[in-house]
Amino acid sequence: MLNCKDMTKLISDSLERKISVRQRMELWLHIMMCGMCRRFRSNIIELRKRVRVSKGLLDQADIAPASLPPATKARLEEVVKRQLG
Amino acid sequence: MQEQLPKLDPSKWVSEHGETLYAYAMSRLKNADAAEDAVQEALLGGLKNLSHFPPESDVGPWLMGILKKKVVDRQRQSARVDTATGDVDPILDTLFDKNGHWSEATRAADPLRLDSLEQAEFTGILKRCLKGLPPNQAAVFVGREINERNPEDLCKELGVSSTNLWVLMHRARLRLAECIRARWAMGEA
DSSP states (O other): OOOHHHHHHHHHHHTTSOOOHHHHHHHHHHHHHOHHHHHHHHHHHHHHHHHHHHHHHHIIIIISOOOOOHHHHHHHHHHHHHHHO | OOOOOTTOOGGGHHHHHHHHHHHHHHHHHOOHHHHHHHHHHHHHHHHHTGGGOOTTSOHHHHHHHHHHHHHHHHHHHHHHHHHHHTTOOHHHHHHBOTTSSBOHHHHHSOOOOGGGSOHHHHHHHHHHHHHTSOHHHHHHHIIIIISOOOHHHHHHHHTOOHHHHHHHHHHHHHHHHHHHHHHHHTTOO
């Protein structure tokens, strides 16, 4: 019998690869009885859906163009200058 | 100093290419310090290899090529570190007790029903929670769930086995679910 920590790993894996029939049975038995794991499962399935819907928004605002903070820029300028002597 | 082609003026690298390089590094590494380090390594790498600069090419793509290698090195390094440390991600001890059951505190906390969260709220919280992920977990999660990369390619790029990919996905999911729950419970949306 898997404990809840291992069960969340199996639940996560089931979104990544085919799990065995035996594992699938254990998963279903477990989540029938365990509300926390059941909620974890529905939340990560929902998370996958939501993340894909949010993709556009994330791409613009966060995932792609992070702008170079002025302090970082100054430090990098300094590094290059020092190397050029 | 070495003799340079006129277009290869390193004193202008940061002002002309810094933004692009940094944006790329951030998109992959999800961490300002790591991105700065990677860009710095790329600039220094470029300076060291001025004599290998292909005369017909442009500086931007050339520096970007160097940066991509530095970024991959970093991702591999952090993925390796995580593998070496095995089962010690603190998120596991936060959420579960020593028998592997959900901890008392976790069970007592306000539950999150993700399906009750509006999309706009969700996106705002998700952005902040992604920033809090360890870089290797972020790289795996973003690669799989946002960029929808296939697992084989992602493993190759990050230099991790599929087993480790699944371990990192599991931890990223636990962390994100907990982070979203906590921020939502604080009424942050």
